[in-house]
Amino acid sequence: DAGITQSPRHKVTETGTPVTLRCHQTENHRYMYWYRQDPGHGLRLIHYSYGVKDTDKGEVSDGYSVSRSKTEDFLLTLESATSSQTSVYFCAIRFGTEQETQYFGPGTRLLVL
Amino acid sequence: AQKITQTQPGMFVQEKEAVTLDCTYDTSDPSYGLFWYKQPSSGEMIFLIYQGSYDQQNATEGRYSLNFQKARKSANLVISASQLGDSAMYFCLAGGTSYGKLTFGQGTILTVHP
Numbered sequence: 546d547a548g549i550t551q552s553p554r555h556k557v558t559e560t561g562t563p564v565t566l567r568c569h570q571t572e573n574h575r576y577m578y579w580y581r582q583d584p585g586h587g588l589r590l591i592h593y594s595y596g597v598k599d600t601d602k603g604e605v606s607d608g609y610s611v612s613r614s615k616t617e618d619f620l621l622t623l624e625s626a627t628s629s630q631t632s633v634y635f636c637a638i639r640f641g642t643e644q645e646t647q648y649f650g651p652g653t654r655l656l657v658l
Numbered sequence: 659a660q661k662i663t664q665t666q667p668g669m670f671v672q673e674k675e676a677v678t679l680d681c682t683y684d685t686s687d688p689s690y691g692l693f694w695y696k697q698p699s700s701g702e703m704i705f706l707i708y709q710g711s712y713d714q715q716n717a718t719e720g721r722y723s724l725n726f727q728k729a730r731k732s733a734n735l736v737i738s739a740s741q742l743g744d745s746a747m748y749f750c751l752a753g754g755t756s757y758g759k760l761t762f763g764q765g766t767i768l769t770v771h772p
Contacts, residue, residue: 652701
C-alpha cells in the first residue's frame, strides 16, 4: 500500500460547474502527478508537481489547474467542467530515486452532464 | 518527447502457457526507464516491472520478465505460466526526465483461457 488516496471516488456534475479532486499521500513524497484515462488513450498526464507550490503542465492541461500548498495534498481543479472532461482521473506518486516507479491512487470517476 | 507503441490491441493465451506483449518506444532522452503496469477490470494500476536504459541485464520479477532490445527500441513483457488472474489490460510506459514524467502506450488486453 503506497499510502495514496483520492477523493471523491465518484462524482457527477453539470457542465459549467467547478470541480476539485483531491489526492492525498501519507509518505511525504516529493513528486505527484494527475492523469486522465479515456478509452483508446491509455493514461495521459495532466499536471505534475515536484514540490510544494512547484507544478508544471503535462500533455493535456487545458481546462485544468492544480495546487499544492502542502506536501501531502495535490489538488486538481476543473474551473468550468465540460462533457469532454468526463473521464477517470488517477493521481500518482513517485517512489525512490533510481527506479522512478510511480504508484497510483484508486482513481476518481467523473461524469459531466 | 517519448512515444510508446503497443501494436496488439488484444491477446489470447491458454492457461499455463507463456505470452509476450509487444512494446516499442521512441525517445530522444539519453537515459530513460521502461515500465509495465497491469490494470485489471477493477481499475487500479499495478506496477509490474522496470528496466533502466543502462541496465545490462533484462529485468525479471517473478513470472514477469522484460525482453529489452535497446537497438530495436523494444521492451516486450513476457509472462510465463499464465494464470486466469493475469487477464487484464497491460500498459507499457517510458520515462526519461528528471521530473519522472511518464508516457503511456495504448495498452493490450490480455485474456487467459482455462
